[in-house]
Amino acid sequence: MGSATTQAIAATTQALDATSGIDLDVAGELFAAARAVGDSSQLSGALADSAAPVDARRQVVAAVFGRAVKPATASLLTTVVSQRWSSAAELVDGIEELAVRAAALAEPTADVEEELFRFSRTVAENPELELALGSRLGNADAKGALVEKLLGGRASRATTLIAASLVQQPRERRVRQLLSRATKVVADQRGRKVATVFAATPLNAAQTERLAAALSKRYGTAVSLNTVVDETVVGGLRVQIADDVIDASVSSRLADLRQRLAG
Incomplete structure (x- = not known):
């Protein structure tokens, strides 16, 4: 830019x-x-x-x-x-x-960041859906209608409008890239950052609250969390905020130990 x-x-x-x-x-x-x-x-x-x-x-x-x-x-x-x-x-x-x-x-009360993130995960986990939405040959209006059908009644009107509109004009960008950028823009508009948390198991409410508070203190602004369950993490957490990565996972420590032992 x-x-x-x-x-x-x-x-x-x-x-x-x-x-x-x-x-x-x-x-x-x-x-x-x-x-x-x-x-x-x-x-x-x-x-x-x-x-x-x-x-x-x-x-x-x-x-x-x-x-x-x-x-x-x-x-x-x-x-x-x-x-x-x-x-x-x-x-x-x-x-x-x-x-x-x-x-x-x-729609200031709608959890647009969370809803966009969840839809992005749905797309990532469904190759056929990603192909349908990302195909250059697909009709733009049909792509928008498909997103509206998928999100109708399951997400806010703001989220549905954003997602349905973006897939109609990808301009050489992948669907997940479009949704990720939109999530960050929404967070910025609302004065906060978005952290993607990779954990072996879902975080409970208390863990989510503590982590959000710690990250908010570190970055000096409100932080909303999007959690991805990833069994390769083994234990602990890996957190990504923009270009920053905080890796406190067991898998990372084991990899570091193996590297040291290999000399």
């Missing part, structure tokens, strides 16, 4: 936080806008062209989306194209990220 894009995302996120009336309709319109811009190299190029006057880019947004979207959506898209982006692809990514954040804001 280029430095221009980093600044642009910060500006658009700030604009989202300051915008009233954010609901799932706005989030859905932002996802649709990301697909429309992503599907047209001419449109994405025009909107990401930093050499073009800002007013000209804003006029393109008005002409393309205009009254077809809610005022809040139009305002946010205008803010997006007013920024400088490192590339047209990162502009599309920026609109998509804004859509994920909007969905998280629309």
Whole structure:
């Protein structure tokens, strides 16, 4: 991600936080806008062209989306194209990220991170499902409908919207990669980090609470836990937060001991 894009995302996120009336309709319109811009190299190029006057880019947004979207959506898209982006692809990514954040804001009490993580695990454990959702030959609308059918009644509307929207425009990204990124974006929007915990057996409530408290103290922010049961861990835990890995598993200690004995 280029430095221009980093600044642009910060500006658009700030604009989202300051915008009233954010609901799932706005989030859905932002996802649709990301697909429309992503599907047209001419449109994405025009909107990401930093050499073009800002007013000209804003006029393109008005002409393309205009009254077809809610005022809040139009305002946010205008803010997006007013920024400088490192590339047209990162502009599309920026609109998509804004859509994920909007969905998280629309249902603040829904456990979107947990639900996205669980769906990601379902995809990982079902190769046929992963192939169906990730195939380049598959119909985008059909993929979205499949996700809605799988998650309907089992996840919040925000989670269903995010997952169904992302699989319709993978842009060379794997489904699990899309869901993982969305989980991190939702967590960031809610002011916390996501930790993936690998353990030989499920953690009980007390263990989960203690670990979350310890990690929150270490990182200086709230931490939500996603637990993966992995028998290869043997005992102890392996925790991953972004690029940090804390490995306190028995398997890791045994591997280290074998390495030392091998000299």
